[in-house]
Amino acid sequence: MKTADPRAIWLAPAMFLVLGLVRSLSLYGQTLATNRLALSVMRDLQNAMYAQYMNADFARLQRQSTGSIISRFTNDITMLRESLIRSANNLTRDVFMIVFGIAWMLWIDWALALFVLVVLPLASQPVLRIGKMIRHRSDQVQTQMGDVTGFLEESLSGARMVKTFSLEPYARERARARFQDRFRLLLSMTRFRAMIEPVMEVAGMLALAGVLALLAWRSVQGESGIEDLLGIVGAVLVISPAARALGSLSGVIQEGLAVVQRVFAVLDEAPQLTEAKDAKPLKVKGAEIVFDEVEFGYEPGISALDHVSLTVPAGKTVALVGPSGSGKTTLLNLIPRLYDPRSGRVEIDGQDIARVTIASLRGAVSLVSQDITLFDDTVRANIAFGRLDASDEEIEAAAQTADAHDFISALPEGYATRVGPRGSALSGGQRQRIAIARAILKDAPILLLDEATSALDAQSEARVQEALERLSKDRTTLVIAHRLATVRRADAIVVMKQGRIVERGTHEELTAQGGLYAELAKLQFSEG
Numbered sequence: 001m002k003t004a005d006p007r008a009i010w011l012a013p014a015m016f017l018v019l020g021l022v023r024s025l026s027l028y029g030q031t032l033a034t035n036r037l038a039l040s041v042m043r044d045l046q047n048a049m050y051a052q053y054m055n056a057d058f059a060r061l062q063r064q065s066t067g068s069i070i071s072r073f074t075n076d077i078t079m080l081r082e083s084l085i086r087s088a089n090n091l092t093r094d095v096f097m098i099v100f101g102i103a104w105m106l107w108i109d110w111a112l113a114l115f116v117l118v119v120l121p122l123a124s125q126p127v128l129r130i131g132k133m134i135r136h137r138s139d140q141v142q143t144q145m146g147d148v149t150g151f152l153e154e155s156l157s158g159a160r161m162v163k164t165f166s167l168e169p170y171a172r173e174r175a176r177a178r179f180q181d182r183f184r185l186l187l188s189m190t191r192f193r194a195m196i197e198p199v200m201e202v203a204g205m206l207a208l209a210g211v212l213a214l215l216a217w218r219s220v221q222g223e224s225g226i227e228d229l230l231g232i233v234g235a236v237l238v239i240s241p242a243a244r245a246l247g248s249l250s251g252v253i254q255e256g257l258a259v260v261q262r263v264f265a266v267l268d269e270a271p272q273l274t275e276a277k278d279a280k281p282l283k284v285k286g287a288e289i290v291f292d293e294v295e296f297g298y299e300p301g302i303s304a305l306d307h308v309s310l311t312v313p314a315g316k317t318v319a320l321v322g323p324s325g326s327g328k329t330t331l332l333n334l335i336p337r338l339y340d341p342r343s344g345r346v347e348i349d350g351q352d353i354a355r356v357t358i359a360s361l362r363g364a365v366s367l368v369s370q371d372i373t374l375f376d377d378t379v380r381a382n383i384a385f386g387r388l389d390a391s392d393e394e395i396e397a398a399a400q401t402a403d404a405h406d407f408i409s410a411l412p413e414g415y416a417t418r419v420g421p422r423g424s425a426l427s428g429g430q431r432q433r434i435a436i437a438r439a440i441l442k443d444a445p446i447l448l449l450d451e452a453t454s455a456l457d458a459q460s461e462a463r464v465q466e467a468l469e470r471l472s473k474d475r476t477t478l479v480i481a482h483r484l485a486t487v488r489r490a491d492a493i494v495v496m497k498q499g500r501i502v503e504r505g506t507h508e509e510l511t512a513q514g515g516l517y518a519e520l521a522k523l524q525f526s527e528g
C-alpha cells in the first residue's frame with residue numbers, strides 16, 4: 001500500500017469537522033437573524049398600531065370591543081411572526097433550489113427546461129387557489145378570535161354581575177357557542193391546509209409524467225442520450241422537494257398576508273376628528289362656554305342633541321338635569337371634542353373649539369365622571385395623571401384638598417401603594433376622591449362633572465361633595481346633577497328632554513313653575 005502524506009490523512013476529518021462547525025454556526029446565525037427580523041417587525045407594528053389606536057376617534061374606540069382590539073396585538077401579531085419566521089427561513093432557500101435546478105436543466109436540454117418552465121406555474125395553480133381560500137378563512141379566524149377575546153374580557157370583568165345574577169349558565173352557553181364557532185372555522189381551515197399536500201402530489205406527478213414522456217420521446221428520436229437522462233433526473237430531484245416545500249409554505253404565507261391586510265387596514269384608518277390646519281392654542285380668559293345651535297347624533301337621522309343653545313358664564317356652575325337618555329352626557333362630551341357637532345358650534349371665550357389645537361382645548365378641561373379610570377399603578381401616579389410633571393408636594397396638596405390625604409396615608413405604602421386593576425384595592429368613595437385630586441392637580445379652568453349615581457355611605461358622600469365644591473369654586477362648571485344639594489348650589493339649572501333644552505332657571509324658579517323639573521326633582525334627587 002502506498003504511504004500517503006501523513007498530513008493528508010488528517011485533512012479529510014479536519015475538513016469535515018470545520019465544515020460541520022461552520023454549518024452549525026451559520027444555522028445558529030441564520031435562525032437568530034430571521035427571528036430578530038420577525039420580532040423587530042412585530043415590535044414596530046405593535047408600536048404603530050398602538051399609536052394609531054391612541055389617535056383614533058373616541059367614537060371609533062367606543063364601537064369596537066376592547067377585547068377584539070387586544071386580540072390584534074396578541075393573536076394577529078403572533079400569527080404574523082410565525083409566518084414571517086417560516087417564510088424567511090425557507091423561502092430564499094427553496095426559490096434558490098428551483099432556480100438552480102432549472103438552470104441545470106437549461107444547460108443539459110433547453111427544450112425540456114422550457115417545458116418545465118411552462119408546466120411548473122400551471123401545476124402550482126391549484127395550490128395558489130387553495131392559498132387564496134386559506135387567506136380568506138384566516139381573516140375569518142382572526143376576526144372570530146377578536147370576538148372570543150372581547151367576550152372573555154367582557155364576561156370576566158363583569159364577574160360581580162355574573163355571580164350575583166347567577167348568570168353562569170348563560171355565560172357558559174355564550175362561551176360554548178363561540179368556542180364551537182372557533183372549532184368549526186379552524187377545522188375548515190385545516191381542511192384547506194390538508195388539501196395542499198395531496199393536490200401537490202397529483203400536480204407534481206402529472207408534471208413529472210409530462211417531463212418523462214417528453215424525455216422518452218426525445219431519446220427515441222435520438223435527440224438525447226442516457227447521460228442527459230441522468231442529468232435531468234438529478235435536476236428534477238433538486239426541484240421537486242423545493243417546489244413541494246414552497247407549496248406548503250404558500251398556505252403559511254397566505255395566513256400571514258391575511259394578518260398584514262388586517263394590520264394595515266387599522267394603520268390606514270384616518271381619524272375623522274382632526275385639528276384645523278391653522279389651529280391656534282386656546283386663549284382662556286374667564287372660560288365662558290357657548291353652545292350655538294348645536295345639532296349632533298350618533299346614528300344618521302337620529303338627533304341626540306337637537307339645536308341646543310346654551311351659555312355657561314365664566315366661573316359659574318350650570319347643572320344639567322333631565323330624564324335618562326335626554327342628551328346630558330352627549331352635551332358634556334362635545335366640550336373636549338370627543339365628538340364634533342353635525343352643525344352649530346361650541347365656543348370657549350369666543351373661540352370656536354374646532355379651530356383651536358386639541359391639546360390646548362383638552363388642557364383647559366377637567367372631567368370627573370362616575371366611571372372613574374384608575375390604572376394599576378401607585379396612588380401617586382394615578383393622581384399625577386392630572387399633570388405629569390407635578391412634584392410630590394403638589395400631589396399631596398391636591399390630595400389634601402380632595403380630602404384623600406388621610407386615607408392614602410393610612411394605606412400600607414401610602415402614596416406608593418398600588419391601586420390594583422381598575423383601582424380594585426380602593427373603595428368607591430376613595431376612587432372618587434383620587435379622581436377629584438387628579439382634577440385639582442390639573443387645575444383646568446373648565447370642569448365637567450358627571451355626578452355619581454351610585455350611593456356612597458353618608459359620611460363618604462359628604463366628603464366627596466365637599467371636595468367637589470372646593471374643586472368647582474371659581475371654575476366654569478357644567479355638572480350632570482343627581483343631587484338636590486348640587487342643583488340648589490348651581491347658578492342655573494338647565495332641563496333637557498329628548499336632546500332639547502326645555503326649561504331653564506334656578507331651583508326655586510323651576511319648582512314654582514311646576515313643569516318637568518318640579519316632577520323630576522320630586523322623583524330623582526337624593527338628599528345627599
Ligand SMILES: Nc1ncnc2c1ncn2[C@@H]1O[C@H](COP(=O)(O)OP(=O)(O)OP(=O)(O)O)[C@@H](O)[C@H]1O
Nearest residue numbers: 062298299304322323324325326327328329330331
Ligand atoms: N355611543 C352611542 N352610540 C349610539 N347612541 C348613543 C351613544 N351614546 C348615547 N347614545 C344615545 O344618545 C342619546 C343621549 O344619550 P346621553 O348618554 O347623552 O343621555 P344622558 O342624558 O346622559 O342619559 P343618562 O342620564 O342616562 O346618562 C340616548 O338616546 C342614547 O341612546
